[in-house]
Amino acid sequence: MQLEIKSIKHLISLIALALLTSFSIHAQVVIDDEDNLIKDVEDADRKVFDIGKDGKVRQKIDGVAAVVGDYLITESDLLKFGLDAKEQGLPASDRTPCKILERMMENKLFAHHAIQDSLEVSEERIMAETEQQMDQMAAQVGSMEKIVEFYGQQNEDDLKAKLYDINLERSLAELMKSDVVDDIEVTPEETRKFFESIPAEDVPIFGDELEVAQIVIRPKVPQEQVDKVVDRLNEMRQDVLENGASFVTKATFYSEDKASRSTGGLYTLTRRDSFVKEFKDAAFSLNEGEISKPFESEFGWHILMVEKIRGQQVDVRHILLYPEVTQKAIDEAKEKAEKIKRMLEAGELEFKAAAKEFSDEAETKESGGQLINSADGSKRFELAKMDTELYTRVYKLREGELSRVIRDEDRTGKTSFKIYKVTKKIPEHKANFQDDYPRIKELALRQKQIKEIQKWVTEKAKDTYIKFNSDYKVCDFADDWVKEKI
Numbered sequence: 001m002q003l004e005i006k007s008i009k010h011l012i013s014l015i016a017l018a019l020l021t022s023f024s025i026h027a028q029v030v031i032d033d034e035d036n037l038i039k040d041v042e043d044a045d046r047k048v049f050d051i052g053k054d055g056k057v058r059q060k061i062d063g064v065a066a067v068v069g070d071y072l073i074t075e076s077d078l079l080k081f082g083l084d085a086k087e088q089g090l091p092a093s094d095r096t097p098c099k100i101l102e103r104m105m106e107n108k109l110f111a112h113h114a115i116q117d118s119l120e121v122s123e124e125r126i127m128a129e130t131e132q133q134m135d136q137m138a139a140q141v142g143s144m145e146k147i148v149e150f151y152g153q154q155n156e157d158d159l160k161a162k163l164y165d166i167n168l169e170r171s172l173a174e175l176m177k178s179d180v181v182d183d184i185e186v187t188p189e190e191t192r193k194f195f196e197s198i199p200a201e202d203v204p205i206f207g208d209e210l211e212v213a214q215i216v217i218r219p220k221v222p223q224e225q226v227d228k229v230v231d232r233l234n235e236m237r238q239d240v241l242e243n244g245a246s247f248v249t250k251a252t253f254y255s256e257d258k259a260s261r262s263t264g265g266l267y268t269l270t271r272r273d274s275f276v277k278e279f280k281d282a283a284f285s286l287n288e289g290e291i292s293k294p295f296e297s298e299f300g301w302h303i304l305m306v307e308k309i310r311g312q313q314v315d316v317r318h319i320l321l322y323p324e325v326t327q328k329a330i331d332e333a334k335e336k337a338e339k340i341k342r343m344l345e346a347g348e349l350e351f352k353a354a355a356k357e358f359s360d361e362a363e364t365k366e367s368g369g370q371l372i373n374s375a376d377g378s379k380r381f382e383l384a385k386m387d388t389e390l391y392t393r394v395y396k397l398r399e400g401e402l403s404r405v406i407r408d409e410d411r412t413g414k415t416s417f418k419i420y421k422v423t424k425k426i427p428e429h430k431a432n433f434q435d436d437y438p439r440i441k442e443l444a445l446r447q448k449q450i451k452e453i454q455k456w457v458t459e460k461a462k463d464t465y466i467k468f469n470s471d472y473k474v475c476d477f478a479d480d481w482v483k484e485k486i
Helices: 008-018 076-085 097-116 123-141 146-150 157-180 188-196 223-243 247-254 277-283 327-345 351-358 388-394 436-460
Strands: 030-032 047-051 058-061 064-068 071-074 208-219 266-269 293-295 300-310 315-322 380-382 406-409 415-426 466-469
Touching: 058 064, 064 076, 064 097, 071 076, 071 097, 076 097, 097 157, 097 436, 097 466, 123 146, 123 157, 123 266, 146 157, 157 188, 188 436, 208 327, 208 351, 208 388, 208 406, 223 300, 223 315, 247 315, 277 293, 277 300, 277 315, 327 351, 327 415
Parallel strands: 030 466
Antiparallel strands: 047 058, 064 071, 064 466, 208 380, 208 415, 266 315, 293 300, 300 315, 406 415
């Protein structure tokens, strides 16, 4: 089946579902009622609920909804996926039992072939994510016991194993999808043709947008404090290389990167991920087991060890330290920012030139402080989708207006002072090719990725053992799934 995007709304809907929906799978056979696969399922005595057309809730024994490769989909899995979809705000039309089963089968297909293609994910990272997920869920509902009961598990360890399997499958599926679409690009001509193919009534409406620039002033760190940090990192590196000390232990106890400290400094990244340049340069310049010399980024000073190289992905561990910043240095940075703002207001400085001369943020300095929307690579930020923190700082500003000097702390706790300027305000408007090219290009790229994934799914499904329960043969799937019914 050729994928036809009948309207831009449909394409945006597909993107919102994270490329998990609306791709067809051709199933080879159906599990009839006589099939006895449920005997092989350990939790066969668990029960799920079914709501009939009369609105009454019926209880039934858990069974197999589908089989994809080595994966089973049980009725209870289907129910919980539907509840999650509802919590995530998906419309009712996208969370019918048929739609949910289709999505789950697609996920299983991706995960199954990720294993077949020997794609690897970090088991330690998956476990860390699982434990964090459990803590967050328990905090939300009040107790771990309620979470254990909801997932139908006997105890916390069983729940952890269940969630680990779910997260592992999700990571494998995402890795397989990335492998399929990583090298896909769209040309300007393809983008133009995509835009011209959108019916006039379906051209998207973009909400109120802003273009924002900033000047960032950071406290200056005395050289002696830098030397102390570099020496300490060199000592850790030497201890690991020469004495066999554990890099993981050192990262856990000493790294000042709160986001990765609990996992021993672990990150998994590709060249396209939004890590700072210095970090990616170190990650992709080393062989497995090698440890970098200390290097500096905007976050501080690092040493980095490459743990595993897996095709285009690499698992690394790092230790982050940053030099001590004195209160005197913080006060001086604030005064410098206040002085720059006064000069801007007096017309003694132009914002773009001031950013180039004074800003301490390398990413925006050379562009005159211009912020870039990471979602589509454009300069525009739609107010309704803007990061909450940035939104609260700039949404009241008029075009050309400066913010006050704002004290900021990044995720490592480092202090800086920022001055924002709204360089342009764009009212709600219908998309046009010239002004909205980056966002249109992103939509065109997504459509091309969707087609490539559909092609992959169609091909792989033919070579994969797939069955689904006869209860679902009435489903109106996106394409003719069923080649044969028994």
